[in-house]
Amino acid sequence: MQQEQTLWGHPKGLYILFFTELWERFSFYGMRAILILYLVTKTTGDNPGLGWDKINALELYGWYTMMVYVMAVPGGLLADRWLGQKKTVMLGGFLLCIGHLILAFDTVTAFYAGLIFIVLGVGGLKPNVSSMVGGLYKKNDGKRETAFTIFYIGINIGAFTAPILVGYLGETISWHYGFGLAGIGMVLGQLVYIWGQKYLTEVGNFIPHKIDAQTNKKIPLSTIEKDRMILLALSFIIVIVFWGAYEQAGGLMNIYAKEKINRVLFGYEIPASFLQSLPALFVIITGGPIAYFWMKWKKSGRESSSMLKMGLGTIIMGFGFLVLVGAANQTMVSMDGKASLYWMFGAYFLHVIGELCVSPVALSFITKMAPLKYVSFMMGAYFFVTGIGNKLAGFIGKIAQTAGEKTIFMGVFIFCVFFGLVLILFVKKLKKLAHGADVVD
Ligand code: GLN
Numbered sequence: 001m002q003q004e005q006t007l008w009g010h011p012k013g014l015y016i017l018f019f020t021e022l023w024e025r026f027s028f029y030g031m032r033a034i035l036i037l038y039l040v041t042k043t044t045g046d047n048p049g050l051g052w053d054k055i056n057a058l059e060l061y062g063w064y065t066m067m068v069y070v071m072a073v074p075g076g077l078l079a080d081r082w083l084g085q086k087k088t089v090m091l092g093g094f095l096l097c098i099g100h101l102i103l104a105f106d107t108v109t110a111f112y113a114g115l116i117f118i119v120l121g122v123g124g125l126k127p128n129v130s131s132m133v134g135g136l137y138k139k140n141d142g143k144r145e146t147a148f149t150i151f152y153i154g155i156n157i158g159a160f161t162a163p164i165l166v167g168y169l170g171e172t173i174s175w176h177y178g179f180g181l182a183g184i185g186m187v188l189g190q191l192v193y194i195w196g197q198k199y200l201t202e203v204g205n206f207i208p209h210k211i212d213a214q215t216n217k218k219i220p221l222s223t224i225e226k227d228r229m230i231l232l233a234l235s236f237i238i239v240i241v242f243w244g245a246y247e248q249a250g251g252l253m254n255i256y257a258k259e260k261i262n263r264v265l266f267g268y269e270i271p272a273s274f275l276q277s278l279p280a281l282f283v284i285i286t287g288g289p290i291a292y293f294w295m296k297w298k299k300s301g302r303e304s305s306s307m308l309k310m311g312l313g314t315i316i317m318g319f320g321f322l323v324l325v326g327a328a329n330q331t332m333v334s335m336d337g338k339a340s341l342y343w344m345f346g347a348y349f350l351h352v353i354g355e356l357c358v359s360p361v362a363l364s365f366i367t368k369m370a371p372l373k374y375v376s377f378m379m380g381a382y383f384f385v386t387g388i389g390n391k392l393a394g395f396i397g398k399i400a401q402t403a404g405e406k407t408i409f410m411g412v413f414i415f416c417v418f419f420g421l422v423l424i425l426f427v428k429k430l431k432k433l434a435h436g437a438d439v440v441d
Pocket of ligand 1: 069383387
């Protein structure tokens with residue numbers, strides 16, 4: 001499906017989805033940045049929290065961050081079976097506005113109700129807004145992948161700014177003002193989406209199942225469609241490996257930065273949490289150049305399948321962990337037992353280069369590969385496996401507490417390089433399952 005009206009070479013609808021998702025991620029990452037802090041802050045004082053202990057708070061945090069992505073599966077099904085993507089995004093957006101705004105109220109009931117609304121809202125919005133980006137382009141349109149990079153940069157503008165703004169307001173004035181600001185961000189996103197409906201007339205509409213005129217039954221998937229679904233399922237293995245390693249950022253790498261990294265820069269000690277914004281900033285800076293690189297690479301006639309990019313991305317990200325092994329070595333010889341901040345910069349930089357070869361590529365890949373009737377479901381399944389990756393990351397972080405960081409960094413490095421190489425070795429075979437759908441752009 002192609003939209004008529006374009007701006008800077010892309011359908012105008014892309015920019016509507018860009019800003020909708022930017023604000024949705026603003027509210028998501030803003031709220032997430034203060035969630036755990038709010039939970040563990042004492043119930044007394046100027047800005048009281050819920051006074052939970054750390055173990056329970058981390059437990060809830062783990063469940064919450066997993067559930068938002070798990071709910072992407074029913075969110076995808078709802079779109080495929082009944083509502084279509086466009087209406088499901090609208091519904092998810094409303095639930096998110098309610099959820100975030102409820103958190104602005106200072107009661108425990110409001111807190112739980114808010115979380116439930118957000119989990120349901122992300123489940124409805126996140127997979128379907130991503131599928132809609134793909135729906136703006138014809139199956140073989142070379143601009144699809146660039147579009148996903150643009151979209152991904154929007155995600156990261158939200159992810160970069162929100163923890164700083166919401167975090168500042170929440171921590172210094174009131175947690176509920178912070179949650180409220182996240183809510184205002186979501187309302188802005190919803191308004192953009194409502195206003196932009198005129199640019200989205202051709203995309204995200206409900207597609208009924210094809211019915212065989214003679215037997216009056218649903219037409220089953222063809223062999224080619226089945227092969228492509230199998231390919232998607234196989235690609236999800238690397239997705240788990242990638243996110244399982246990458247999501248160490250918020251846990252193990254965060255604690256490592258706090259305890260073992262000398263964070264003094266120009267005479268000022270940077271809080272460890274500030275480093276959490278670094279990956280999003282790197283995405284904003286390097287997203288364009290990486291997309292340009294792949295465009296040139298493809299034009300030169302070289303192998304540029306999604307599988308190759310995902311394999312390479314996982315290896316590059318793995319090398320980020322090798323950089324951390326360097327940091328661990330320095331802590332053993334330095335006077336204060338700490339390593340330089342530049343190791344963290346290097347590691348995050350490689351993580352992001354890897355992320356840009358995997359994450360927007362995977363989104364684009366799903367919209368190319370899944371049969372039209374199953375796009376949203378497969379997108380939901382993708383986010384589900386990223387949720388599993390998140391859980392795996394938490395598990396690896398826990399192991400590191402007994403095995404030691406250096407061993408874990410080395411192990412994750414080897415793990416990523418191994419899986420990345422296996423994928424690259426099998427690219428030719430896997431590509432056959434795509435039946436040409438992954439070589440056109
Ligand atoms: N950071 C990206 C986002 O928020 C990817 C998250 C994911 O795929 N689980 O959209």
